[in-house]
Amino acid sequence: MTLSGPQQYPTELLDTTMDQLRTLIVVHEAGTALRAARLLGREQSSVQKQLDTMNRTFAALCGEELVLKQGRGQDALFTATGEALVGLARRTLDAWSDGVHDARRRLGRTLSVGSTRYTLGFLLDAVERVSEDYARDHVDLKVTHVRTADLFTKLRAKELDLVCGSVVVTEGREAELLAPYEVMEWRRSGLSLLTNLPPDRLPGTSFRAADLTRLPLVLSTRGLISRFLTSWYGPDYRQKLSVAAEIEAAHYGFELLRSGVVSGAMLVTRGIGEAAADGRLPEAGGLRTVRIVGDVGPRTEVLVGVFTRRGERASAPPGHPLNLLWEALSRESGPWWLSS
Incomplete structure (x- = not known):
């Protein structure tokens, strides 16, 4: 039985190192050898030497240099071959990095x-x-x-x-x-309201989900609450509700309601509502918790x-x-x- 020999690669290609590939990428991102040298913590002459070596190597292999020198202070000009090999260099280093990480994870090292x-x-x-x-x-x-x-x-x-x-x-x-x-x-749970509305405006300790359209609401623009409302009302839920304020994080909503700048009710998960009611969430102190009951659309829950x-x-x-x-x-x- 005849076995095929090892894959043959050009010697010049095998002499190209991962460090050279990184230098090529950094020069492409930084624009010049000088700026790349600063990012790499090296002398400009060291970076330029690597570029010259790669230019000779790939001019011999491909028929075109990778990087062309420009006038003083101008960014380096990458040839079509250079642009293609920068992309290949990124994929090569990423693949090796991912491979090492996967091996470490499999072996329990990370x-x-x-x-x-x-x-x-x-x-x-x-x-x-x-x-x-x-x-x-x-x-x-x-x-x-x-x-x-x-x-x-x-x-x-x-x-x-x-x-x-x-x-x-x-x-x-x-x-x-x-x-x-x-x-x-x-845990699985639904939603609650944290509110500064007086009891005569929002009475009791529970509120029907179907009646949310009657309240001025403080809504998170992303995350769980947005997904909940999309499930109930569709992607255009803002047009179907009365939105008093939109926030990116819960603590902004707490501050708005506690300051009185906004009067309304903030939709939160049941867990946050319970924590506020029990005093385990100081930043929501002074706000009243009202539990939302029922669903508007398909049964929707927060799974923790x-x-x-x-x-x-x-x-x-x-x-x-x-x-x-x-x-x-x-x-x-x-x-x-x-x-x-």
Whole structure:
């Protein structure tokens, strides 16, 4: 049986290093060898020497240099071959970086986890439980803040291995939404209102979802609340509701209502409403909590929990950092009033 020999590559190509590829990318981004040298912490002559080497190499291989010198102070001019190889250099370095990261993750050398604001405390408590194991095994743990809107995106892109947070699930669509993920469910709940309206304007401790159109509302422009309202009213929900103010983060809404600048009711998750009512959310102090009952459209809930890509825990040994943290999170106790 005849075996084919090793793949033959041009010697000049094999002499090209990853450091040279990085230099090519930085010169392309910075515009000149001088600015690239400053970014790389090197002498300009060192950067220029690498460019000259690559120009000779690829002129011989391709018939065209990569970078042409311009007048003093002008940006370097990349040829068509240069532009193409800058893109290839980026993909090459990204692929190697991703490969190294995947190998480290598979071997339990690194773990990237994320959390939304109101679940961070529970994640950190769980991390404390496994800290000795991680220190013994030299696990590189990275903890990142995640917006609700980015939770699944970062899991799909493998930027994160595990996320604590909240998602909106709608009857009839939940199975498809969660199919790619393993989920540890902590809580399901609906919405509440935090309001500065007097009791004669908004009486009682509960309010029908179907009557929301009668209230001046403070609405978050992104995240869970926006998804909830889209499920109930469609993407044009702003035209169907009376919007007193739009905010990007919950604490802005608390400040508007507490200051009296805006009179109305702010839609929040049930967990935030309960935390405010119990005094566990000082920034919402003085605001009254009113529970929303019923639905306007399909049954919609906030699911709070832990999410990871389906199958990854099962394919790893019990002592893998992902499984250790998952187990620690499953033992966490406390009031799951969480939200995002």
